[in-house]
Amino acid sequence: MKEIPSIEEIKQHLESYPSVTKADAELHAERIREILEIKKKHNVVILGHNYMEPLVFECSEEQERGDSYGLSEYAARTDADIIVFNGVRFMAETAKVLNPEKKVLIADRTAGCSLADNFTAENVKELKQKHPGVPVMIYINSYADAKAESDVVCTSANAAKIAKKLPGNKVIFVPDILFAQNLAEELRGVKEIIYPEEGRGAICEVHEKFSIEDINAVRKSFEIPKGHPKRMIYAHWECRPEVLREADFYGSTTQIRKDIAERVSKGMLEKAFVASECELTSNLAAEFPQVQFYTACSVRCSHMAKITIEKLHRLMKAIDSGEDLSEWEVALPEEVIEKARKPIEKMLELGR
Numbered sequence: 001m002k003e004i005p006s007i008e009e010i011k012q013h014l015e016s017y018p019s020v021t022k023a024d025a026e027l028h029a030e031r032i033r034e035i036l037e038i039k040k041k042h043n044v045v046i047l048g049h050n051y052m053e054p055l056v057f058e059c060s061e062e063q064e065r066g067d068s069y070g071l072s073e074y075a076a077r078t079d080a081d082i083i084v085f086n087g088v089r090f091m092a093e094t095a096k097v098l099n100p101e102k103k104v105l106i107a108d109r110t111a112g113c114s115l116a117d118n119f120t121a122e123n124v125k126e127l128k129q130k131h132p133g134v135p136v137m138i139y140i141n142s143y144a145d146a147k148a149e150s151d152v153v154c155t156s157a158n159a160a161k162i163a164k165k166l167p168g169n170k171v172i173f174v175p176d177i178l179f180a181q182n183l184a185e186e187l188r189g190v191k192e193i194i195y196p197e198e199g200r201g202a203i204c205e206v207h208e209k210f211s212i213e214d215i216n217a218v219r220k221s222f223e224i225p226k227g228h229p230k231r232m233i234y235a236h237w238e239c240r241p242e243v244l245r246e247a248d249f250y251g252s253t254t255q256i257r258k259d260i261a262e263r264v265s266k267g268m269l270e271k272a273f274v275a276s277e278c279e280l281t282s283n284l285a286a287e288f289p290q291v292q293f294y295t296a297c298s299v300r301c302s303h304m305a306k307i308t309i310e311k312l313h314r315l316m317k318a319i320d321s322g323e324d325l326s327e328w329e330v331a332l333p334e335e336v337i338e339k340a341r342k343p344i345e346k347m348l349e350l351g352r
Helices: 007-014 022-041 068-077 089-098 121-130 159-165 177-186 212-221 241-246 253-265 278-287 309-321 334-350
Strands: 044-049 082-086 103-105 136-139 152-154 170-174 192-194 231-236 249-251 271-275 292-294
Touching (some): 007 022, 044 309, 068 334, 082 089, 212 231, 253 278
Parallel strands (some): 136 152, 170 192, 231 249
């Protein structure tokens, strides 16, 4: 771990986030420094998902930040004694499956996901019985027991790539119905994507909120006309198909960030809107101050928002004092770990 910054340095960096006020920086800088000190003292890795609020995101080093795929890869190779996952519970479960001998903690175990919560292992079994012999690709936004019934896991960054590599001309994709529709269009003529019927699958409660009317309003209000060389509307794979069609670029959070970085390096981006969780835009705005970002901060993930700096601080203090950590620990049955590990490792193999 690099040298821990001073409180003043932390304050200055926090203020680079447009959504962090000077008062917030003053109030939380000392708490963040204490978290970083405990992290170093006890060899803790703090994985930070891109949707974390800036105060929490700041507790992860650059290599510890990313989307579900990047963090899964990092979790698989970490030599830390303790993994703290700043994300939602299915992400922490993935880290536990890849590191069964390590202690995996999350600041709030009730941090769920509308996709994972609404699609179970039994739902996977039903689809397998209905379509025997067809490989099952499950989105990483699912719990370990559902992953255990599948052939391979995927993320928004690698779903298309993995689907193409699976045997046969059909793939069952669960649980995200909107993502499945987008994937079916992307792979038209290459693979048939089978997915749950409406009401039998799940939808991301954040990304479904973006409508074509919203995108058109953004283009008009923020002067981002279609085809402008330096102004972009980005959309996540989990958005509605018509939103993806209207966007200038769509992909995973990491793919969106990469495109922004490339455009910035060439001086080819001055305005951007990202149809995704608003904290992603907050974190991108701090990283790329050259770009004028517009946000939809009424669109937040209520589950991600459960991971707060106060809860993280309390967890880290418990680690430091040697308290019982069962309140925060993510534990899974051995048989679930063994079965879920195979499709996750298959993702890491095929997603390269």
